[in-house]
Amino acid sequence: MYQLLSRSPLFSGLTEEEIKKIFSRIVYQVRSYAKGELIASAGDECRSLQIVFKGNTKGEMIDYSGRVLKIEDIPPPRPLAVAFLFGQNNRFPVTVSATEYTELIVIPRQSVVTLMQTSEVFLTNFLNAVSNRAQFISGKLRFLSFKTLKGKLAHYLMELDRNQQQNGKINIPRSQEELAELFGVARPSLSRTLRELHHRGIIDANGRTVTIINREALLEDSE
Amino acid sequence: MYQLLSRSPLFSGLTEEEIKKIFSRIVYQVRSYAKGELIASAGDECRSLQIVFKGNTKGEMIDYSGRVLKIEDIPPPRPLAVAFLFGQNNRFPVTVSATEYTELIVIPRQSVVTLMQTSEVFLTNFLNAVSNRAQFISGKLRFLSFKTLKGKLAHYLMELDRNQQQNGKINIPRSQEELAELFGVARPSLSRTLRELHHRGIIDANGRTVTIINREALLEDSE
DNA sequence: ACCCAAATGTAACAAATGTTACAAACAAAG
DNA sequence: CTTTGTTTGTAACATTTGTTACATTTGGGT
Incomplete structure (x- = not known):
């Protein structure tokens, strides 16, 4: 003890x-x-x-x-x-x-x-x-x-990226369910937002691995 | 000093x-x-x-x-x-x-x-x-x-009521502009929500004086 | 009483998020 | 390899809030 x-x-x-x-x-x-x-x-x-x-x-x-x-x-x-x-x-x-x-x-x-x-x-x-x-x-x-979900997500990703130091490649240590809880939003909303960032070529999301492709756009998005 | x-x-x-x-x-x-x-x-x-x-x-x-x-x-x-x-x-x-x-x-x-x-x-x-x-x-x-604006407002009003002890009659010590800032919402949204509660007979809003008419409904509304 | 500035009420429409429901993918256990 | 439970993707629609713009009211000052 x-x-x-x-x-x-x-x-x-x-x-x-x-x-x-x-x-x-x-x-x-x-x-x-x-x-x-x-x-x-x-x-x-x-x-x-x-x-x-x-x-x-x-x-x-x-x-x-x-x-x-x-x-x-x-x-x-x-x-x-x-x-x-x-x-x-x-x-x-x-x-x-x-x-x-x-x-x-x-x-x-x-x-x-x-x-x-x-x-x-x-x-x-x-x-x-x-x-x-x-x-x-x-x-x-x-x-x-941070009012918007995109903002929270962008902020969260950049924070993780800073800590993990893998030059854009991020390991998310949570399920989407847990993430949504952390952000205080509904799970499908989070999923939708991830998808949107993905479709716009700003991140690459694959399971719990997310890669930041366009850092500037991501930053702008937290507006 | x-x-x-x-x-x-x-x-x-x-x-x-x-x-x-x-x-x-x-x-x-x-x-x-x-x-x-x-x-x-x-x-x-x-x-x-x-x-x-x-x-x-x-x-x-x-x-x-x-x-x-x-x-x-x-x-x-x-x-x-x-x-x-x-x-x-x-x-x-x-x-x-x-x-x-x-x-x-x-x-x-x-x-x-x-x-x-x-x-x-x-x-x-x-x-x-x-x-x-x-x-x-x-x-x-x-x-x-508190996710919804109604919830924040209801919570805020009940808190003030508890402090001011005027049995439902509340003096809001701020302008709507300031309140909206405190809540992190846009001013017209706050105004709209106040109006709604008023129309539904839950509160009586008159300038900076708000009276709680139906406490139960207000509480329920914070859901 | 009148004027001005600030605060508030209101409406129409846009954008974001919630809700629900179901399908698809995945992962662990047998 | 299948089963089963969990996680994730997705869509349609409802609700909430933001935005903008303007009308109205209020409260001081003079």
């Missing part, structure tokens, strides 16, 4: 020994969830820091009509809801559920405060983690603010 | 004297901006904490096509970009500009670190502020994830 935790951003810079020592002084527990089980609903109060220890989880926003916007997967050894433990409105913004059998380490808020007082490294890590969350969410926001 | 700062969330719980003392130990400067002047562009690196001291500012996201999504106004004595000072991607997520003559207190990141080390109260405040930001942004995200 401590080995895994030492790879978590919250405890990076600390040795297993140090982590062990720190944990001996605080209260925490381990909870397990079956595949598909609900971990927290959007709106639930957030009183403890939870770290994904084993398994896998996902966070989604669900609107009144039941439409789902996938926010992200949170695999081990990442923490859940770091940014919602302090501040004034301590509620989960998303619904979190286990995508497979999952175990979480649950640390009550008070213990987190103790941790911060005990370890300066942890404090810094925590601060960075909260900032990173804010930055991540704000990236999502930016992404959703 | 210290009086104003003591009302800022970052320094709440500290007396003017304490703030004065704290500031005597760090480096900072005051910058002024003319009405309409750009304070920071989205993507600019964020190296310092900036506190709005005088005037008023706004933050907006601008997509490739130039469409604008207003994020928020940041009046004195609130800080800019608290959540983007730490973490790994220290870049402004929004374009910030002065909506009138504005003065900012600029505190370099290193000095902020010093502040946190000096004052535990400041540290707690800072942590809370960053969390609050994350929560705010995440609220925005949730808001944008």
Whole structure:
């Protein structure tokens, strides 16, 4: 357990020994969830820091009509809801559920405060983690603010291309279904848009491999 | 200046004297901006904490096509970009500009670190502020994830109603133009949707005063 | 009371996306 | 190699929103 935790951003810079020592002084527990089980609903109060220890989880926003916007997967050894433990409105913004059998380490808020007082490294890590969350969410926001589907798609492809560095050849690590969920659109709409870009010779789409043919046109299209 | 700062969330719980003392130990400067002047562009690196001291500012996201999504106004004595000072991607997520003559207190990141080390109260405040930001942004995200304009509008109205506690009578503190910007839609579309809800007897809209007549229908409509 | 600028109402049409339904392709299991 | 379930392609049509253009109203100023 401590080995895994030492790879978590919250405890990076600390040795297993140090982590062990720190944990001996605080209260925490381990909870397990079956595949598909609900971990927290959007709106639930957030009183403890939870770290994904084993398994896998996902966070989604669900609107009144039941439409789902996938926010992200949170695999081990990442923490859940770091940014919602302090501040004034301590509620989960998303619904979190286990995508497979999952175990979480649950640390009550008070213990987190103790941790911060005990370890300066942890404090810094925590601060960075909260900032990173804010930055991540704000990236999502930016992404959703691209009004057109073409824009989102173009943006997404170029982002992937930048990360994968395969000079235009992109591997999409998701099904169209999942992509559509990520974009918050209907699946056939996404398919249609891909097709359109393809027909216009801007990309070459083949299964989960997409090749950018005309980068300029793609960029223009995100307008 | 210290009086104003003591009302800022970052320094709440500290007396003017304490703030004065704290500031005597760090480096900072005051910058002024003319009405309409750009304070920071989205993507600019964020190296310092900036506190709005005088005037008023706004933050907006601008997509490739130039469409604008207003994020928020940041009046004195609130800080800019608290959540983007730490973490790994220290870049402004929004374009910030002065909506009138504005003065900012600029505190370099290193000095902020010093502040946190000096004052535990400041540290707690800072942590809370960053969390609050994350929560705010995440609220925005949730808001944008309501797919239909009716949904956004219904959500917005019910939110306002809850805050204003005037039992269905709502004062909208914005022009339709501004509202449309906030929602990320075109102004006539918003007008049309208001009209529709009105015609269907769900709300009574009169200038900036809106009365919710049929709460259930409004809720259903956000589907 | 009158004028002007800004805000709002409205309509006609264009464009984007959702919905539904089904066919085709694919992939894993036997 | 077939079966079976999942993913993807596609089309027709409905709905929502954008765009443009103009009329109307409102609220200050003088």
